[in-house]
Amino acid sequence: MSANTIDVALLKKMFLSGAKNLDNNKEYINELNVFPVPDGDTGTNMTMTIMSAANDVFNLENPDMVTLCKSISSGSLRGARGNSGVILSQLLRGFTKVAKGYDTLDVAILSAACDKAVETAYKAVMKPKEGTILTVARGIAEKAAELFENGEEDINAFYQACLEHGQKVLDSTPDLLPVLKEAGVVDSGGEGLLTFLRGAYEAFCGKEIEFSMDNDTKKKAETTRKLPTDQPVSAVPEDIKFGYCTEFIILLEGKVFNIQMENEFKDFLESIGDSIVCVPDEELVKVHVHTNDPGLAIQRALKYGQLTNLKIDNMRLENKEKVEKENAKAAETAAAPEEKEEPKETGFISVAAGSGFADIFRNLGADYVIEGGQTMNPSTEDMLNAISQINAKTIYILPNNSNIIMAANQARDLTEDKEIIVIPTKTVPQGISALISFVPEMSGAENEAAMTEAISLVKTGQITYAVRDTSIDGHEIHQGDYMGLSDKSILSNGTDLENVFEETVKGLVDDMTEIISIYYGSDVKEEDAVALKDKIAENYPNCDIDLQNGGQPVYYYVISAE
Amino acid sequence: MPKVAILTDSNSGITQSEGREMGIRVIPMPFRINGVDYFEDINLTQEEFYAKLKEGGDISTSQPSPQDVTDTWDELLKEYDQVVYIPMSSGLSSSCQTAIMLADDYDGKVEVVNNQRISVTQRASIRDAMLLAKKGLNAKEIKDKLEADKFHSSIYITLDTLYYLKKGGRITPAAAAIGTLLKIKPVLQIQGEKLDEFAKARTIAQAKTMMINAVKNDREGRVSENGKYKTVLQIAHSDNLGAAKVFAGELKDVFPDVDDIEINALSLSVSCHIGPGALAVAVSRVETE
Known part of the structure; x- marks a missing residue:
């Protein structure tokens, strides 16, 4: 195939094909994580970033170049999550800035667009790091410029050469970033970018792709967008896929319900519905599922024991009533003159995974807690949503994860009617301390300084398990090991959780430490946490020890020393 | 030049002996601990107080009895022409309000200062009052000056x-x-x-x-x-x-x-x-x- 131009219809196909390819390979990209933590998610983040745009693009009928470019740019910008996602959205934004000025793209324009893409992305990152997606993008842009200067006009040859060079740069990322080398992986963001470009290339070559929003991705995107309360009701009954909200409790009465049975049961529930909750206790299992056939769920559950507290609601009918009621109410309020409440001075948005953490933040005055964290990076749009929910003149955002800060900054840049201050908290304990040190009487700038200062006084440790064998910072790590991570490195690893915990604490505490906070996760029993706390209290008699239920997934313990 | 007496309460942190040294009077605040009445620095020392506090004793405070207040004024007025009384902040106790009401019957001889001070800042006010009295200001003038500095x-x-x-x-x-x-x-x-x-x-x-x-x-x-x-x-x-x-x-x-x-x-x-x-x-x- 040889061609000298790409028109708008082809560009649309290429974009969708690239998005699809990213989606197909996201799991592989997820695994290219330096730290073998169970929640590496570069692939998911990049996919969700691009899917947000792909959905808009897919629905465009015979767009012109300007419309298509706008759709790609704004869709990915709003859907951006995670650092790689934000960078990808900036690359697309830069690329489309150039592309939208033409009806068809040739090598000269493509090369200029690549250049603009890289320039835009570098600007969006405060401290650009080499050996990442940025390096790969820059390598491609440089190759593109070189090819153009050498008089290449055939896009096929041009594209192939760019891809090949991109792969070369990607393969060299471990030489630029020692952590990659030690972990034996290439940069995951760079891999994601190439995966996208390869998908786009396939469409260029004429391969027909069937683009549809993958259910899983869509569902995931929707759940994070969902608001905890006061969600305006707009869903029509047809939107409900599974109609019966089914809840019951299984009484175990001494019968065994082990993890394997739990997983089997969950799998079964997943095959008949969604919104599944299945929480086993020692004596009972609490079950919640949305399904079209509650009978199946009940029948299956009877295998494990007697049932009690059964409740089945028809959500389609309820929703219809609710919508009617809301609409009536909306009509009423629309008729009445709108009374806008005076905005308060300050509001706070915090990101956290785990009900305990969410409670702590709310208790400390957070107006809105976005569910998310390492496992699920909220998107720029999630942030914008939260911002729109808070009627305040100034809103502080605590991202509480290094991979969420950029999405927060992007939300800040997209907000015009409120002052947004992003406090670059990288861990939940940093967020807690920053929020605590807010002083209502001080100005925004003074608070920003004070809260940022508070971050620097917090050292955070997190304990999780390794998903593969690797070696980092001289630590030989085996799959299934417990690992204690500090803000920057691995503090300890091993097969004994208690040991790893103690070693991690030791790595965090110094002479200046006054308080050690321990937040235990959803997979930890309270009595185990209390026992560990008592041990720590004994080892560090000069420190205050604070034990809290963080309820976070994946991380057994989050620890901070201040 | 009127002879002005300075009076405060023990919230100022000024002890009875300190007060004597400074030449001022200090009305002790009453405490009720586990059902027994005490007066700060009279029959209750700091040490005793904290020991009882840490034991989880049931401690409540109240304002000095009006009788004690007016008795002190009457006593001071035998020797002085006027009295400036600086009680603890009216925002934290009603003792100031009570004193203002009681002073109504004293024809301007007793001025109650409502400058919302407590503890060390109240103590700073006492020093100011003493200085102003020494400079020859009368009770009303002293009160006005202290109240002007309320928020400072x-x-x-x-x-x-x-x-x-x-x-x-x-x-x-x-x-x-x-x-x-x-x-x-x-x-x-x-x-x-x-x-x-x-x-x-x-x-x-x-x-x-x-x-x-x-x-x-x-x-x-x-x-x-x-x-x-x-x-x-x-x-x-x-x-x-x-x-x-x-x-x-x-x-x-x-x-x-x-x-x-x-x-x-x-x-x-x-x-x-x-x-x-x-x-x-x-x-x-x-x-x-």
Whole structure:
């Protein structure tokens, strides 16, 4: 195939094909994580970033170049999550800035667009790091410029050469970033970018792709967008896929319900519905599922024991009533003159995974807690949503994860009617301390300084398990090991959780430490946490020890020393 | 030139013997501990008080009885022409209100100062009152001058624990605002009539920095109006002298122009609400000699 131009219809196909390819390979990209933590998610983040745009693009009928470019740019910008996602959205934004000025793209324009893409992305990152997606993008842009200067006009040859060079740069990322080398992986963001470009290339070559929003991705995107309360009701009954909200409790009465049975049961529930909750206790299992056939769920559950507290609601009918009621109410309020409440001075948005953490933040005055964290990076749009929910003149955002800060900054840049201050908290304990040190009487700038200062006084440790064998910072790590991570490195690893915990604490505490906070996760029993706390209290008699239920997934313990 | 007596209550932190040395009178505040009445510094020492507080004793405060107040006035008026009475802040106790009402019957011979001071800032007011009396001002003039300086002081207090504040339930706005699950060192501010939350810190080191910054702002700003007026810095504490001394050293580094930073115990009426282990710093505008 040889061609000298790409028109708008082809560009649309290429974009969708690239998005699809990213989606197909996201799991592989997820695994290219330096730290073998169970929640590496570069692939998911990049996919969700691009899917947000792909959905808009897919629905465009015979767009012109300007419309298509706008759709790609704004869709990915709003859907951006995670650092790689934000960078990808900036690359697309830069690329489309150039592309939208033409009806068809040739090598000269493509090369200029690549250049603009890289320039835009570098600007969006405060401290650009080499050996990442940025390096790969820059390598491609440089190759593109070189090819153009050498008089290449055939896009096929041009594209192939760019891809090949991109792969070369990607393969060299471990030489630029020692952590990659030690972990034996290439940069995951760079891999994601190439995966996208390869998908786009396939469409260029004429391969027909069937683009549809993958259910899983869509569902995931929707759940994070969902608001905890006061969600305006707009869903029509047809939107409900599974109609019966089914809840019951299984009484175990001494019968065994082990993890394997739990997983089997969950799998079964997943095959008949969604919104599944299945929480086993020692004596009972609490079950919640949305399904079209509650009978199946009940029948299956009877295998494990007697049932009690059964409740089945028809959500389609309820929703219809609710919508009617809301609409009536909306009509009423629309008729009445709108009374806008005076905005308060300050509001706070915090990101956290785990009900305990969410409670702590709310208790400390957070107006809105976005569910998310390492496992699920909220998107720029999630942030914008939260911002729109808070009627305040100034809103502080605590991202509480290094991979969420950029999405927060992007939300800040997209907000015009409120002052947004992003406090670059990288861990939940940093967020807690920053929020605590807010002083209502001080100005925004003074608070920003004070809260940022508070971050620097917090050292955070997190304990999780390794998903593969690797070696980092001289630590030989085996799959299934417990690992204690500090803000920057691995503090300890091993097969004994208690040991790893103690070693991690030791790595965090110094002479200046006054308080050690321990937040235990959803997979930890309270009595185990209390026992560990008592041990720590004994080892560090000069420190205050604070034990809290963080309820976070994946991380057994989050620890901070201040 | 009228002969003016200065009178305060034990919330100022001025002990009976100190008062005698200074030539002023101090009305002791009554306490009720486990059903028994005590008077601060008369039959209740700081040590006894903290021992009972830590034991979890049931402690309540009340205002001095009107009888005690008027008896003291009558006694002073035998020797002096006028009395200036500086009770604790009207925002924290009704004793000031009661005294104002009682003074109505004294034909201007007794002036009750409502300048909303407590503890070390109240103490600074007493010194001002003494200075003004020495300069020859009458009771009414002294009262007016002190009240004009009502807002030219503030106290910041870091609590070691929220326990007593919650238990007392009396300082509700502050307690409510910081009613949280976490271990937090609340920093309270007394300015004017209210004791309220100023900020929160995770550690004492952080809280001290916050207090120093706040006091620095106040001192440069509304208290001295950029050095136009003289100010004093004071430290107060509840059963926490060691930390107070260290804090004084740290403050001297930040404020090299201040020659002396006085350390006083917080009055028991404040301590019973905030508990032992608290550390405070205050800045007040004062009269020049």
